[in-house]
Amino acid sequence: MKTTATWHSERMQREATLVRWGTYGKPVLIFPTAGGDAEEIERWHLVGALQPLIDAQKIKVYSCDSVSGKAMLAQEGTPAHRMWLQDMFHQYVRHEVVPAIRMDCKSDDIGVIAAGSSIGAFHAAAMVCRFPNVFTHALAASGTFKLERFFGTQDVTDDYIVSSPLRFLPGLGPGPHLDMLRTRFILIASGEGRAEDIGESWALANALGAKGIPNRVDSWGPDWHHDWPTWRAMFPKYIGEWA
Numbered sequence: 496m497k498t499t500a501t502w503h504s505e506r507m508q509r510e511a512t513l514v515r516w517g518t519y520g521k522p523v524l525i526f527p528t529a530g531g532d533a534e535e536i537e538r539w540h541l542v543g544a545l546q547p548l549i550d551a552q553k554i555k556v557y558s559c560d561s562v563s564g565k566a567m568l569a570q571e572g573t574p575a576h577r578m579w580l581q582d583m584f585h586q587y588v589r590h591e592v593v594p595a596i597r598m599d600c601k602s603d604d605i606g607v608i609a610a611g612s613s614i615g616a617f618h619a620a621a622m623v624c625r626f627p628n629v630f631t632h633a634l635a636a637s638g639t640f641k642l643e644r645f646f647g648t649q650d651v652t653d654d655y656i657v658s659s660p661l662r663f664l665p666g667l668g669p670g671p672h673l674d675m676l677r678t679r680f681i682l683i684a685s686g687e688g689r690a691e692d693i694g695e696s697w698a699l700a701n702a703l704g705a706k707g708i709p710n711r712v713d714s715w716g717p718d719w720h721h722d723w724p725t726w727r728a729m730f731p732k733y734i735g736e737w738a
Contacts, residue, residue, distance in 0.1 A: 608734065635684070
């Protein structure tokens with residue numbers, strides 16, 4: 496069962512879409528790749544790869560438009576504007592998408608699994624790091640975690656710093672946020688084939704590990720490329736374990 500909802504987000508100052516597949520189970524929010532929309536994962540048959548878990552009512556899959564990714568690829572506005580929009584995209588997910596998911600699941604406090612590949616992996620990891628009171632696990636597949644090159648500048652704003660785990664984790668001090676984050680788990684999976692850079696995965700793992708945040712890097716080796724066949728194999732494996 497597939498449902499679609501679109502609304503205007505005052506935070507992002509534009510419309511965005513949320514799509515759901517399934518009727519019951521653990522909610523899994525999958526972020527598209529850089530400029531993808533909410534239905535990208537269906538077109539590239541990732542939903543099909545997860546269908547046995549959906550049919551078994553172990554998971555409900557959600558996906559939203561990659562609003563900040565689209566703006567980044569289109570070079571919308573200034574770099575500072577795009578960094579602002581990236582933070583607002585995360586706030587939209589936390590304060591608009593998550594309540595919609597919880598209402599759909601008829602639970603005010605159900606935890607959500609975050610997942611994504613490429614730049615979607617960046618968002619999945621960031622969701623757990625920023626909002627560990629909501630997101631319990633992240634699957635960050637073939638992740639791109641250093642986004643400065645896409646903004647064309649190393650002169651980053653506070654909006655970028657708070658949205659990037661590699662930027663804000665080093666300064667995260669002791670307290671309730673870190674305590675809760677240490678009860679969460681981030682799985683960082685990567686191939687080492689065409690267009691893959693497992694070094695980015697290790698950079699995130701090192702930042703997490705330095706703060707005592709549970710994580711693991713899984714290398715799938717040189718036969719697995721930065722492409723949908725890799726992700727269609729990864730997602731059912733890991734999400735199935737958590738579901």
